[in-house]
Structures are given as structure tokens and as C-alpha cells.
Amino acid sequence: MAYSDKVIEHYENPLNVGTLDKNDEQVGTGLVGAPACGDVMRLQIKVGEGGVIEDAKFKTFGCGSAIASSSLATEWLKGKTIDEAETIKNSMIAEELHLPPVKIHCSVLAEDAIKSAIADFRAKQQAKRELTGAAPSGAAKSAASASAE
Amino acid sequence: MAIQLPIYMDYHATTPVDPRVLDAMLPYFNSKFGNAASRSHVFGWTAEEAVGHARETLARFIGASNPKEIVFTSGATESDNIAIKGVAEFYKDKGNHIITSVIEHKAVLDTCKRLEKQGYEVTYLKVDKYGRVDPDDVASAITDKTILVSIMLANNEVGTVQPIAEIGKITKSKGILLHSDAVQGVGKIPFNVEQMGVDLASVTAHKIYGPKGIGCLYVRRSKPRVRITSQMDGGGHEFGMRSGTLNVPGIVGFARAAELLIEEGEAESARIVSLRERLRTRLWKELDAIQLNGSPDRRLPGNLNVSFSFVEGEAMMMAIKDVAVSSGSACTSASLEPSYVLHAMGIGDDLAHSSIRFGLGRFTTEEEVDFVADLVIRKVNKLRDMSPLYEMHKEGIDINSVQWAAH
Ligand SMILES: Cc1ncc(COP(=O)(O)O)c(C=O)c1O
């Protein structure tokens, strides 16, 4: 398989590899995929004032395209509000990296990871509101366990 | 000495033509270009003589008693097809049952699948965690309808050597034919059709430093005389078993390649084993969480199949792109399915995705092994720093206890 220059660039010099404190209430963690499928992506966002993503980190077990997709995703997330972040689509990642059809699912995983990290962040905020006062019960509780698709 | 990049460590896929083989072949492209089937002039006689000589060498190579037992084909895929389909068709009045194993090459498995569609019954024997077929399983799978057992000499992915001699005793005693795809093992480990009771065997030149597109099928002529229905109609070449003008330069190269292994194979295997062990020792010393796939002792000299846990195989291949290896990871295959061989051995899909096959061979040097070991160690560590699974492993989380959402 021939890789695009952009995949190779992100793969060889991945941006934002690392770990944020998953217990920090400003941090949202998304862990998607499964080892048995050959791909697991963990993407974390740290959300600051006004819902702006201050930092994003990833760790990925997967092929070069999956690593490049995560690297690109974290780069795109930084500086966006979480509402803006939600509009990132796998097709945008696939297009930017020139992914061939068999590697589209690697970009899908990145989109899932973004969504899952945002959901985790929102759930934490919801839980915080519940703790501090009246809030609707039954808010989604999202652990750092995997969810995909 | 400076290392020449890229480094080839994929000798199970194919091998370069040895220069001595090429030298032997060259005259047969031009000055000795005759058709071996031309009976009426010197051009034909010269070609025929070369082919006859090649047949003798190849018979000696696999321990066949009669050169006429060597049928030239285009390679092992064709040999496997002719052997299995040819026997199935010829002996269909005797029975319709074939026994093979789940870890055979696709040339055998897909041939068997086609026969199943035509009404044959096929038993696919399981293997143990090392990828070995149990001869007792062969014995107990035999029915009064069984006509053929097909088990490979050694597996192309994990290098596991099969107990062909033991299986041969069983098939002999039951009067059932035994075919062996000997492609990966012949010339590297002991293989002798007479001593092992093999009735049909597939061999290909390009895995033994010969050219691509030439191979042979051994078809036993006595005790018992094996009959096959030809699968290619035409001029009746190769004793009526495989029509088509012979690839004389290929045949000459094939035989020269075999001759070199008759002379040097034993010493070469010993050298390759020591190189492989050098690689293995380095990797095991400097990396944690790695697993050998296949048998620790009954394996091909040049095979080292390793799973580097928490690192995906294709990413690994990309990281060591100056080294040609292969992987059982789904990400490398068009089908997005991990290796069926590793799966059959009970190796989890996560480890299959992390597997890398190093294939060492004739032209592998100690310097290359050291270079590859250094590179692999560095890159595995780099990729593990990027792997969420390795981080979890380090935190003491059992990856298998996590509820993953398979997709
Ligand atoms: C075990 C085995 N059988 C058959 C083949 C097919 O051989 P050929 O390439 O000569 O058709 C191969 C090689 O790919 C092999 O490894």
C-alpha cells in the first residue's frame, strides 16, 4: 500500500501524542475501537473558558493511517469550541490525508473518538451540575470504557 | 561495512535468483532455445536433454526414485491444483472424501472448497497452539470414502514443520494417497518422498533461489502408481499430466537451484538458524511483552514470527519501511481479516494484528540482522509510547477485561 505524503508526515512526526489527566473535570476522554479489530484510539480534550478546546492529546494502536488521522484530529481540535469540534467529519480527515477506500474506517474511528471525548466532557459537566444543585436526573454516565460506531 | 537499504527479510514470499542459477539459465533463452518436444532436430534434442537432466536432479532433490515422477508445472499453485483436483476426479468412484488442515496455503484450501461445491467432502483438521497437525487426528478422520490427505511440509506464515513421516505411515497403512505442499520446507529441512511415504508433492522454484513461474508436481509411479486426471488439455506433455510447451530456461534454473541446495542446503540452514537465533535473542532481551508464534523447535530455519503486543503490525511495517517483512495484521490485507493461520492456532486477534514475520535466507548477513534488531527495538518502543494499550498494560489494566465495542 502506498501512503500519501501527508499520512507519512503525520505518522513519522505525530503531533500531540500523550495523556491528559482523565480525572480532571475539564478533560474529556474518548476511547474507541477494539484490540481485536486492530485499532484502538484514545483522544482527549481539555476544555477551557467559553468551551474552547485548549489542548488535545491522543494515543493510538492502529495502522499508520489511524495514527495520522488521530494526529490530524487533535491538531484540528485545538482552538475550536466543542460545538465547532462536533462538526468535524471523518470525510474531512480522509480527504485531507488522501486516504484510500480501505483506510476510510481509520478516519471514522477518529470521528468517533472526537464525539466520544466530547460526550465524556459533557457528561462530566452534567454530573457537576447535578452535584451542585437541581438538575435533571439520569444524565448519561460515560466511563472511559470503549464505545464505537 | 555500510548496510545496503532496503533489507529483504521476506524470504517466505519469494527469493532472489541465485547468480549461479541465472548463469545456468541464460543459454536456454537464446543459443539453446529449442522446444523440448521437437523430436526431429538438434535444437529440440538439446532442450530435451537439459530437461531430462533437470528431472534427474529434481528427483534426487526430493528423494524420488524415478525422474519420470517429476511433472513440470508453472509453480506450486498449479501443482496443488493438479494434485488435488486430479486425484479427486480420477478416484471419484473410490470415494469423495479429502482430509487437509486449516492452515494450508490458499492454493490447497480454495481448491478443496471448489471440490466441496462439486459434492466432495473435505475435513479440515485443526492444529495445536504451535500450528501442528496431530497425526492421530489424521487417522481418526479417515473413513472408507477417504481418497486423499493433503498436509503441507511447513507453514509459510509461522514456519511450523508438520509430522509428514508419521502421517505418511498412516496413509500408507490405509492405502490412501498423501499429498504434501513442500514449497516452504524442501531444501531447508529434511524431505524425502520415499522415506516419508509421500505420493504427491508440490515444489516451486522461486522459494529456493530459482525463477518464478516454474515448479513441479511429484507423482509417484510405483507402490502405488498414482493416477491423476489432467486438468490441462493439449499436446500431452509431461506424461499426459500437464500439457504445454516446457519452460526450458525455467526448468534448467529450477534444477540448478535444487542442485545448489543438495550440495549446500544443510550448511546453509545451520547458518540461517544461527542468524535467526541472533535476531530472536536480541529482541527478547530488549523488549517486554513479545510472543513467538509457532513452534519453538519444529520450525523452518529462516522463520521468526513475533507478536509485539500493543503495536499494530502495519504501523510497525511502516516504521521499519527499509526492511521488507510481512504481517498477519488485518490492516495489511485487502480483506481486513487477520491471519487465518494465527487464528487457527488460537492466537487472539489482538496478537494477530501485532504479528510480524521475519523471513531470513541465503543472502541475509549478520550486519543486517543487527541493524534490523536495533531498528525494531527502537520502533516498537516508539509505537508503544503512542499506544493506549501499552499505557493501560503498564498501569496494570488487563486489556482482555475491558469491555471493547467490537466493530
Ligand atoms: C506453502 C505454499 N504453497 C504454495 C505457494 C504458491 O506457490 P507459487 O507461487 O509457485 O504458485 C506458496 C507461495 O506463495 C506457498 O508458500
Ligand code: FES
Ligand atoms: S487501523 Fe486497521 S486499517 Fe487502519
